[in-house]
Amino acid sequence: MSKLKHAFNLTLFLFAIWLLLSGHYTPLLLLFGLLSTLLVVLLATRADLIDNETQLVFLKPSVLLYWIWLGREIIKSNIDVARRILDPCMPISPTIFTVRAAQKSNLGRVTYANSITLVPGTVAMDINGDVITVHALTLDAAADLKRGEMSHRVCDVEGIFPCSSQSQS
Amino acid sequence: MTELLGHYNYWIVIILMMTGFYTVIARPNLVKKIIGLFIFQTSVFILFISMAKIEGGTAPILEEGISVYSNPLPHVLILTAIVVSLATTALGLALVVRIREAYGTTNEDDIHVQDD
Amino acid sequence: MAPPTKTISTYRTTESRHVLLSNLPALQVVIPLVSAPLCLLLRNPRHAWAWSTLVSWLVLATAIVLAQRVYAGGTISYAIGAWATPWGVEYRIDMAGALMVLIIATIGAIVMPYARHSIQHELHKKHTGLFYTCYLLCLTGLLGVVVTGDTFNLFVFLEISSLSSYVLISLGSSRRALTAAYQYLVMGTIGATFILIGIGLLYMMTGTLNMLDISQRLPEVADTRTIRVAFAFVTVGVSIKLALFPLHIWLPNAYTFAPSVISAFMAATATKVGIYVLLRFFFTVFGIRFSFAAMHVGEILMLLAVAAILVASLVAIFQDNVKRMLAYSSVAQIGYIILGISLATTDGVAAGMIHLFNHALIKCALFLAMGCIFLRLGSVEIGDMHGLARQMPWTMAAFVAGGLSLIGLPLTAGFISKWYLVSAVLMDGYRPLAVIILVSSLLALIYIWRVVEAAYFHVPGAAMHKVREAPASMLIPVWLLIGANLYVGINATLISGMAQQGADILIGQALR
Amino acid sequence: MELLLDILSWACLLGGAIFLLIGAIGVLRFPDFYTRLHAVSVCDTLGAGLVLVGLMLQGGLSLVTVKLLLMFYFLIFTGPTAVHALASAALQGKLKPTLDEHEPE
Amino acid sequence: MFITVSIVILVAIAVGLVRAFRGPTLYDRVLAANMIGTLTVLMVAVLGFMTGRPEFLDIALVYVLISFVSTIAVLRVYASRSSTPGNGGK
Amino acid sequence: MSPELTVLACVALPLLAPALITTLHRWPNPREAVTLLTSACLFLLVYSLLGDVLNGARPAINLVEPLPGLKIGFEVEPLGLLFALLASFLWMVTSVYSIGYLRSHREWRQTSYYSYFAAALGSTMGIAFAGNLFTLFIFYELLTLSTYPLVTHAGDDAAREGGRMYLGYLLGTSVILLLLALVWTWSLTGTLDFRAGGILEGAVTPGIAGILLMLFVFGIGKAAVIPFHLWLPAAMVAPTPVSALLHAVAVVKAGVFTVLKVAIYIFGIDFLAEIPATQWLLYVAAATILLAAIVALQQDNLKLRLAWSTVSQLSYIVLCALLVTPAGIVGGSMHIVMHAFAKITLFFCAGAILITTHKTRISEMSGIGRQMPWTMAAFTVGALSMIGMPPTAGFISKWYILVATLEAEQIIAVGVIITSTLLNAAYFMPVVYKAFFRAPANDPGSKRNEAQGEAPLALVLAIVVTAAGTVALFFFPDLPLGLALQLAGESK
Ligand code: NA
Numbered sequence A: 001m002s003k004l005k006h007a008f009n010l011t012l013f014l015f016a017i018w019l020l021l022s023g024h025y026t027p028l029l030l031l032f033g034l035l036s037t038l039l040v041v042l043l044a045t046r047a048d049l050i051d052n053e054t055q056l057v058f059l060k061p062s063v064l065l066y067w068i069w070l071g072r073e074i075i076k077s078n079i080d081v082a083r084r085i086l087d088p089c090m091p092i093s094p095t096i097f098t099v100r101a102a103q104k105s106n107l108g109r110v111t112y113a114n115s116i117t118l119v120p121g122t123v124a125m126d127i128n129g130d131v132i133t134v135h136a137l138t139l140d141a142a143a144d145l146k147r148g149e150m151s152h153r154v155c156d157v158e159g160i161f162p163c164s165s166q167s168q169s
Numbered sequence B: 001m002t003e004l005l006g007h008y009n010y011w012i013v014i015i016l017m018m019t020g021f022y023t024v025i026a027r028p029n030l031v032k033k034i035i036g037l038f039i040f041q042t043s044v045f046i047l048f049i050s051m052a053k054i055e056g057g058t059a060p061i062l063e064e065g066i067s068v069y070s071n072p073l074p075h076v077l078i079l080t081a082i083v084v085s086l087a088t089t090a091l092g093l094a095l096v097v098r099i100r101e102a103y104g105t106t107n108e109d110d111i112h113v114q115d116d
Numbered sequence C: 001m002a003p004p005t006k007t008i009s010t011y012r013t014t015e016s017r018h019v020l021l022s023n024l025p026a027l028q029v030v031i032p033l034v035s036a037p038l039c040l041l042l043r044n045p046r047h048a049w050a051w052s053t054l055v056s057w058l059v060l061a062t063a064i065v066l067a068q069r070v071y072a073g074g075t076i077s078y079a080i081g082a083w084a085t086p087w088g089v090e091y092r093i094d095m096a097g098a099l100m101v102l103i104i105a106t107i108g109a110i111v112m113p114y115a116r117h118s119i120q121h122e123l124h125k126k127h128t129g130l131f132y133t134c135y136l137l138c139l140t141g142l143l144g145v146v147v148t149g150d151t152f153n154l155f156v157f158l159e160i161s162s163l164s165s166y167v168l169i170s171l172g173s174s175r176r177a178l179t180a181a182y183q184y185l186v187m188g189t190i191g192a193t194f195i196l197i198g199i200g201l202l203y204m205m206t207g208t209l210n211m212l213d214i215s216q217r218l219p220e221v222a223d224t225r226t227i228r229v230a231f232a233f234v235t236v237g238v239s240i241k242l243a244l245f246p247l248h249i250w251l252p253n254a255y256t257f258a259p260s261v262i263s264a265f266m267a268a269t270a271t272k273v274g275i276y277v278l279l280r281f282f283f284t285v286f287g288i289r290f291s292f293a294a295m296h297v298g299e300i301l302m303l304l305a306v307a308a309i310l311v312a313s314l315v316a317i318f319q320d321n322v323k324r325m326l327a328y329s330s331v332a333q334i335g336y337i338i339l340g341i342s343l344a345t346t347d348g349v350a351a352g353m354i355h356l357f358n359h360a361l362i363k364c365a366l367f368l369a370m371g372c373i374f375l376r377l378g379s380v381e382i383g384d385m386h387g388l389a390r391q392m393p394w395t396m397a398a399f400v401a402g403g404l405s406l407i408g409l410p411l412t413a414g415f416i417s418k419w420y421l422v423s424a425v426l427m428d429g430y431r432p433l434a435v436i437i438l439v440s441s442l443l444a445l446i447y448i449w450r451v452v453e454a455a456y457f458h459v460p461g462a463a464m465h466k467v468r469e470a471p472a473s474m475l476i477p478v479w480l481l482i483g484a485n486l487y488v489g490i491n492a493t494l495i496s497g498m499a500q501q502g503a504d505i506l507i508g509q510a511l512r
Numbered sequence D: 001m002e003l004l005l006d007i008l009s010w011a012c013l014l015g016g017a018i019f020l021l022i023g024a025i026g027v028l029r030f031p032d033f034y035t036r037l038h039a040v041s042v043c044d045t046l047g048a049g050l051v052l053v054g055l056m057l058q059g060g061l062s063l064v065t066v067k068l069l070l071m072f073y074f075l076i077f078t079g080p081t082a083v084h085a086l087a088s089a090a091l092q093g094k095l096k097p098t099l100d101e102h103e104p105e
Numbered sequence E: 001m002f003i004t005v006s007i008v009i010l011v012a013i014a015v016g017l018v019r020a021f022r023g024p025t026l027y028d029r030v031l032a033a034n035m036i037g038t039l040t041v042l043m044v045a046v047l048g049f050m051t052g053r054p055e056f057l058d059i060a061l062v063y064v065l066i067s068f069v070s071t072i073a074v075l076r077v078y079a080s081r082s083s084t085p086g087n088g089g090k
Numbered sequence F: 001m002s003p004e005l006t007v008l009a010c011v012a013l014p015l016l017a018p019a020l021i022t023t024l025h026r027w028p029n030p031r032e033a034v035t036l037l038t039s040a041c042l043f044l045l046v047y048s049l050l051g052d053v054l055n056g057a058r059p060a061i062n063l064v065e066p067l068p069g070l071k072i073g074f075e076v077e078p079l080g081l082l083f084a085l086l087a088s089f090l091w092m093v094t095s096v097y098s099i100g101y102l103r104s105h106r107e108w109r110q111t112s113y114y115s116y117f118a119a120a121l122g123s124t125m126g127i128a129f130a131g132n133l134f135t136l137f138i139f140y141e142l143l144t145l146s147t148y149p150l151v152t153h154a155g156d157d158a159a160r161e162g163g164r165m166y167l168g169y170l171l172g173t174s175v176i177l178l179l180l181a182l183v184w185t186w187s188l189t190g191t192l193d194f195r196a197g198g199i200l201e202g203a204v205t206p207g208i209a210g211i212l213l214m215l216f217v218f219g220i221g222k223a224a225v226i227p228f229h230l231w232l233p234a235a236m237v238a239p240t241p242v243s244a245l246l247h248a249v250a251v252v253k254a255g256v257f258t259v260l261k262v263a264i265y266i267f268g269i270d271f272l273a274e275i276p277a278t279q280w281l282l283y284v285a286a287a288t289i290l291l292a293a294i295v296a297l298q299q300d301n302l303k304l305r306l307a308w309s310t311v312s313q314l315s316y317i318v319l320c321a322l323l324v325t326p327a328g329i330v331g332g333s334m335h336i337v338m339h340a341f342a343k344i345t346l347f348f349c350a351g352a353i354l355i356t357t358h359k360t361r362i363s364e365m366s367g368i369g370r371q372m373p374w375t376m377a378a379f380t381v382g383a384l385s386m387i388g389m390p391p392t393a394g395f396i397s398k399w400y401i402l403v404a405t406l407e408a409e410q411i412i413a414v415g416v417i418i419t420s421t422l423l424n425a426a427y428f429m430p431v432v433y434k435a436f437f438r439a440p441a442n443d444p445g446s447k448r449n450e451a452q453g454e455a456p457l458a459l460v461l462a463i464v465v466t467a468a469g470t471v472a473l474f475f476f477p478d479l480p481l482g483l484a485l486q487l488a489g490e491s492k
């Protein structure tokens, strides 16, 4: 039942994208677009790709706030990394460490890990359970992350995820 | 610009063609042969497309306010040819997969050793 | 892009307005094309077989009607998508084409009843649907190549047939089928790409893809390097496809390890279509003056043909696997056909086409006989066939008949083609060639007789007594072919008449 | 207004281009694979982002801008995924990172 | 303006190519390829604007996905190879 | 029934007989009865044609025309009828002989033996009555194929080896040289019909005609002209009756018969006379006569000696054809018959000796005449005929041949004939002498053989018949002579 709902969501989502990309809106072409969308969804169901991660999470306001914060972080660390790249004596101090992902849901943990990777200077190398192995370009980038602000913010956002009830496994 | 184009596109085509051909002939790895084959075919597609170039013409996608297009027919043909070559490559790679299942290797020489 | 004109052209020759008849050329290709995918959906192998058999017979019926109309009314031109040439794709069937269509459709229809048992035995159940799909696609491609009058369309059909035949070969029971298919795929694709280059250069110089239009516009530009390069590329590419002597390396493995039905089907059709393409390009597109007078391709082909006849026959003598032996013999026989074409005379081309037809009958029968033996004996090695004739009298009798025809003894089709070939060669005054042709038939005698001796004049092995004769469903097709063989040997007027007409048209076009 | 937009977009484009270049240089200069990952992130995030924003300013409110947004979205999501995949693959491939304590300052 | 940008991107691509050729490890090459993919996408987008045919963006869009998929695909292939015996090409 | 149908029946009857023979393979006596009946009917059918032909009738019938100018059809003319009569008559005798031979020898695969034998005779009839060169060629190849299983009948490696040579030489020469000659002739003249006076005259220069003539003479491997003669000794691995009928009569005579037909009806002897190559080929034939005779002299195995003598004797006929005179034609066609009777007698004797005493080598045959008087008497008759002494058939034909050579002023030929006669005597007389005037070497083996006495009745019967025939033909040569003269008249 829920699978069907997800399939329906996916169809909507994909068709929306199709509408965006094709400039033409004659009935015939629309029909073709719908058909191709359905075909893709069919294939996806056959390949068993339909799961609860097809959700338009990035449209919720608080998520938008998180994005803005993350964007600022990204820009800051970009400039920092860029400086170190151009610096003749390249002041970097690579380290590997682990952080605990406090998030309850898989989606939350994935968002956290992705955010870590997205921010230059830190890369999530490995996730098992709620332990994330991180490679940091510099010690203070590592320190930043360890301070755990990002983790909290993700948790806040996760609080209003529809799927927060669903447990890890 | 364009008469220069008229010259160097052939060289690109020839270099690509030779690269692909050499890969097919010289590499023992079946996957690499297929890749070489694909490069070889692609060079021909480039030949066609560059032949279709008309001075000052733009891509043959109909739009208002554009008068000069490149000759569309070669583009159409090459679309077909690309489909064909994709099918060939896919089939070739599928064969390589089966060969690897059967022989445990994708190396031509090892296969010959096993066969005789 | 809207076509500049919308004139709908149907037959130039017949005034038939009947919807089926007026779309015959398209149907010839469309029927197998649209019915191919269904085989994939049919879960039950039996159904897939029944369906594709039905289709192949339908194709044969279409071919017969088409050939009749061409035989009666002359060349048929048909515009696909109702766009007038040169913008639309023209389908064009002259006598030579009709003959080819007839060969392909006939063989395609005859091997189908045979296929059921043999495929059931040689293929995994889950591959059956795929097999029949690819078979019908291969049929489509081969027919399309013959029917189309558009060079690029020809390329596409050629690739459809090639791709499906790669799959078909790879379905052979031994793992070496995979490597054989791979080898064929690589060489075949190179050949196809060469052809594509040639077509591209022709298009660059003449601005059209339609064969006749090219041939009309070629004379102005014929004396350019581009056209010569195009000619060279096309010739080499097609030569790979038809396994002309030095470029035949893919063929022996492919025919040896493919499923028996496919060995028979391809030996009878695939390379033949390649030869047909060569004819089309030499005579229709480039024209006899350019191909033979300017480019001297005749001498080269003659040389390669002789090499093929002698070397391949010699190699065949030393093969212990009979399918491989037959494969090499095919290379030699292709040599015969090319030799006839290389004369560039009406008699020569006619002789080539007659042998093209006859060899299709002979080789198909021989490979099918081998399929029967493989079914019962599980091997096609000469060493395992000692005393086989007692156990499988009908199969071996068919093999002997086919073998005698291959050697070219009188009252067989092989004799007719040999007769025409030798007389054509003599008319052109190449007397040594005549001797070579006949000497090679002695070589054929040797390699065929190795099998006959083993099967008839050796004491059977221990396991031989439990070998049974092949089922009727497989024997009947074989004997149909043998019958056709003997019939042509006794009355060759129809086939030779068609071949003569076809050659006349080709040479006529070339001289235009 | 037009001019302002143009100047703004050019600034973005140029900035983005420069960041892309820097990222590339980083990929070239950094000592080992893991550190190069960070340089790539520079390209994927700010470099790409700025260029796309610059283009959006050129495109104005139109389908083009929407497509650019979509591209941005894709880049932002695929970039880190790819980088992460590379990192974990390298880790499984037993590729040793050169860490600070081994680093001669 | 666009020309300047595209030239800069080209230079970046060239630099990436150097890394791709140098390696030393496979992962470095894939990384470089991935980055070059991103750069190419942007290049195509810019070119679209430069030639006044923004329809090219579709190509760019498709290319984003292709380069991503290809990266993952390559990693998958080599992951499976390093795990399974009978190593193919050298 | 009408002569045309009779002709068809003559060819069809032996070709259909195998079907009946194979169906009866469980019951030997009915099976052999079929063979005997068929041969008898065949002879009667052929004989029924004699009257019309002697009255100048030429019954002809055309069946199909695979290619324009290539007909499959039959026409009866004197030479063909002569050959047919000979073959069909001797088939009856040989059938009787075969039954005795195979049964006392407990041969395996008797059914297939009789089937292929009948098929071979059918092919021979086809050759004899062929209305054109194409039809003749078809049955020529058919004869090779149908006799191959008989040659390899023993089924051991030696037999297979002999079979390979047999097939290789006969098919090889025919598909390479003879077929080339056919196609060439056809492409020059557009027909392959047999016409009195030939079809080539005027269509081709003597030079080309010379090449064609060589292609024909060497392409007809069954005529065993050096260097394409080795198949004949190799074929001796076959059971003796096969050697007797096929390799003394049917096959080899088919070869020389074809040579005569080509000389008369394709070239025409007048045109043949203008061809320089004729002379050279005549020398080749002469050389064959002498060389083969010399080789025969050195053979200790009786069958091999007979085979080599056959090679030598065949070239008499080829030589006659190349004399390009009517007298030569007469001599050649007479020798076909006369040599046939003599040689089959000799082979029968060899077989009888093998059956009764298990001896194959001449050196072991001392005193055998006392043990097998009938057989060795017949052998003497045959030997005399081979040498050409009266009162035997050989004298007649050799006489005509000698006359012809003298007429043609071919002094070398004359010399060769005389020398070869001496050689014949040299390699046959010692056998006779040993048989009668030498005491048997008394080793235990021969002791046992003393007990056995004469050969089985069927064998002796056949031997006596052919020997008697050999003598009778000396006193009543009219029938063959009549046909031969008619032929000579036509060829003028
Ligand atoms: Na990062």
Ligand code: NA
Binding pocket: D044, D078, D079, D082, E034, E035, E037, E038, E067, E068
């Ligand atoms: Na990327």
